[in-house]
Amino acid sequence: MxxxxxxxxxxxxxxxxxxxxxxxxxxxxxxxxxxxxxxxxxxxxxxxxxxxxxxxxxxxxxxxxxxxxxxxxxxxxxxxxxxxxxxxxxxxxxxxxxxxxxxxxDFFDIDESQHPGVTATGSSVGPEIAAGRALKAAVPDAQRFGPALPKGETTQDVLGVGADRRARLDTLTLRGQVRTAAGTYPLGGLDQYALPVGGIGAYTADWGTTSRQRAVCGSDTSRAAGCSTDTYEVAVRAGHVVSTAGAPGTGQVPRGTTVLLGRDAGADTLRTLKVGDRVRVEEHLAAAGSRVPYAFAVGxxxxxxxxxxxxxxxxxxxxxxxxxxxxxxxxxxxxxxxxxxxxxxxxxxxxxxxxxxxxxxxxxxxxxxxxxxxxxxxxxxxxxxxxxxxxxxxxxxxxxxxxxxxxxxx
Structure with missing residues (x-):
């Protein structure tokens, strides 16, 4: 020994x-x-x-x-x-x-007993990068699971390894926007189980088949807050709206399609869009501390x-x-x-x-x-x-x- x-x-x-x-x-x-x-x-x-x-x-x-x-x-x-x-x-x-x-x-959405009828997604709290590709962004701080955060820390904190094979602590912040003929609007989420109040989130094939209902539950100050009923979705493919819906959907998002889900003010923005309208969705995870791209990162x-x-x-x-x-x-x-x-x-x-x-x-x-x-x-x-x-x-x-x-x- x-x-x-x-x-x-x-x-x-x-x-x-x-x-x-x-x-x-x-x-x-x-x-x-x-x-x-x-x-x-x-x-x-x-x-x-x-x-x-x-x-x-x-x-x-x-x-x-x-x-x-x-x-x-x-x-x-x-x-x-x-x-x-x-x-x-x-x-x-x-x-x-x-x-x-x-x-x-990372910690993850494990229990939705505070939201009867809503499925726990199993999705992680923080950002994810796998094989150099961003899979998701962080949920709002108040929507996280796990022990209390130290002062100044956020759900955007990650440990990652860069393309230079060095490990780092960093924060990965979602930078994105939705461009339409009527204006440009900030993107508030990427394949994450909770959206900020009034926000618009993007959901891709990476999300999987689980319902997106959980994304409109909780608030910016409480994970247990109720679910918004003021919601709207639009599906975008090849730069155009191909369908709309008045509630969060479920099932696999096809490759090449992005579903935009809005809650509250974000839903109002998406309701202005109709099938055939041109929409451009842009997003990336911006690192605060490194210019070296990450090969891997976990919250x-x-x-x-x-x-x-x-x-x-x-x-x-x-x-x-x-x-x-x-x-x-x-x-x-x-x-x-x-x-x-x-x-x-x-x-x-x-x-x-x-x-x-x-x-x-x-x-x-x-x-x-x-x-x-x-x-x-x-x-x-x-x-x-x-x-x-x-x-x-x-x-x-x-x-x-x-x-x-x-x-x-x-």
Missing amino acids: RRRRFGTGAAALALAAVGALAGAGGARAAAGPVTYSQSERLAHGVEYQEITVAAAAGTVHGHVVTVDLRDPRVRVDLLTPGAVAARAAVSQLADSRGAVAAVNG GFPVLRAGAPLAGLDDKTAATRSAAGFGDGGRTLRLLALDGSAESDAGLTVAELATVMAELGCDNAVNLDGGGSTTLVTRAPGAPGATVRNHPTGGAERPVANAIGVLSVR
């Missing part, structure tokens, strides 16, 4: 920052140190390890995959079920791409930046958590998943998670979906499928919206 301890450099700065936060807001123990046990090489540039951490709620067991992004024989991508509004188990997502490792990704809220935990990580709930982070100037990526209640009743607070990611050698990290979603899988060389390495809460994998996949390139 091999054991190693890390506690210098960025990790020491992180521990000091946690201590400062504790002094300002009451006693709070930092997690650590991290003890390593089992270690396996999964592929060139990919290593799996098991860890143990002493935390305030007790001993926590976790699973880490380390990826050397300098190695051209490995790459990272977003794994999806084939539609934005769909879910699948992490092992299934990994097997569909032959990934050597994967961890669950998640930052907990560690420049070697220190963010201020405002105040949730004191110890829970089963997942995270992704990077060090070495973005050249080393680490994926973490904790064991669930089947293995241990302990867990980490969000602040402790930040400390552990720093102990693992990360300078920057995001919190991913946790609880029953927390799943890390690996695939041994020559094995036909992936193996779940952690103990998911409840004893079985939960279908999730997306996952971070590690792919071996030969």
Whole structure:
């Protein structure tokens, strides 16, 4: 059994920052140190390890995959079920791409009990980029699922890997517009489960077959707010309106067609359009921090930046958590998943998670979906499928919206 301890450099700065936060807001123990046990090489540039951490709620067991992004024989991508509004188990997502490792990704629309009769879409909260292509934009902040965001952070926050093979924290903001003969109007959404009040959203074949009804529910201040009845849709193909409807639709959007869905003032704008009218829809995800195009990006809220935990990580709930982070100037990526209640009743607070990611050698990290979603899988060389390495809460994998996949390139 091999054991190693890390506690210098960025990790020491992180521990000091946690201590400062504790002094300002009451006693709070930092997690650590991290003890390593089992270690396996999964592929060139990919290593799996098991860890143990002493935390305030007790001993926590976790699973880490380390990826050397300098190695051209490995790459990272977003794994999806084939539609934005769909879910699948992490092992299934990994097997569909032959990934050597994967961890669950972003929080997602999991429950619509506050909107009777409305289907939970399974769509993720934040932006998605897979294989260099933008799949969706972020929902409004108030419509998100997950723990409270640190001050200044938004649903647009992502962890991504650029075409230069460097990992980064960034924000991806939807920039888009709908051009008509009567005027140009801002685009408020792209294949996302919630639209801003008064907005217009674009839905493409990437969305899938799930109803678009959820997009007009909630508000800019409350996810539980009711659903708007003032809605309108138009379908655009080859630059012209081909159909209209007075309510959100369902079913697969054909390739080459864009459905524009408006709520409230956005619906009023779309009602001015008739079949045959010329319409041009433009959209892209604009990065705030990098000019390098992203090969992959997944939503998640930052907990560690420049070697220190963010201020405002105040949730004191110890829970089963997942995270992704990077060090070495973005050249080393680490994926973490904790064991669930089947293995241990302990867990980490969000602040402790930040400390552990720093102990693992990360300078920057995001919190991913946790609880029953927390799943890390690996695939041994020559094995036909992936193996779940952690103990998911409840004893079985939960279908999730997306996952971070590690792919071996030969």
